[in-house]
Amino acid sequence: MPPVTPPASLGLTDRVLTFAVSLLVGGVALHAGAHVLADARDYGHAVVTALFGALAWALLEPIPLIGGAVAIVTWVAIVKRRYRLGWLRAAGVGIATWAAAVVVLAALELIGIGSVSALGVPGA
Numbered sequence: 001m002p003p004v005t006p007p008a009s010l011g012l013t014d015r016v017l018t019f020a021v022s023l024l025v026g027g028v029a030l031h032a033g034a035h036v037l038a039d040a041r042d043y044g045h046a047v048v049t050a051l052f053g054a055l056a057w058a059l060l061e062p063i064p065l066i067g068g069a070v071a072i073v074t075w076v077a078i079v080k081r082r083y084r085l086g087w088l089r090a091a092g093v094g095i096a097t098w099a100a101a102v103v104v105l106a107a108l109e110l111i112g113i114g115s116v117s118a119l120g121v122p123g124a
């Protein structure tokens with residue numbers, strides 16, 4: 001008997017759900033990082049910032065040789081602009097955000113949810 005394949009719409013639904021959860025996780029991490037080093041706004045602001053960062057990362061990171069560097073500088077510039085920070089504090093928010101994402105993703109893995117990422121958080 002051939003294997004049963006799920007309907008195509010189920011795959012799309014799963015992808016959309018994974019995207020949404022990953023974006024929310026990225027928003028949580030960004031909100032935590034911004035709360036530590038900046039005058040953090042509401043969680044929704046962090047989710048939108050994570051979405052902008054994810055879009056910039058997706059567009060710039062594939063550039064050969066310099067994509068990663070351009071993408072990370074652009075991500076920090078987005079945080080700088082959205083939270084009205086200087087470059088060093090925005091980079092600090094980035095480091096705190098990455099650390100928060102690692103903790104959140106580890107906690108999710110412990111409870112059996114390992115298929116998500118922290119969308120909008122470079123390196124997480």
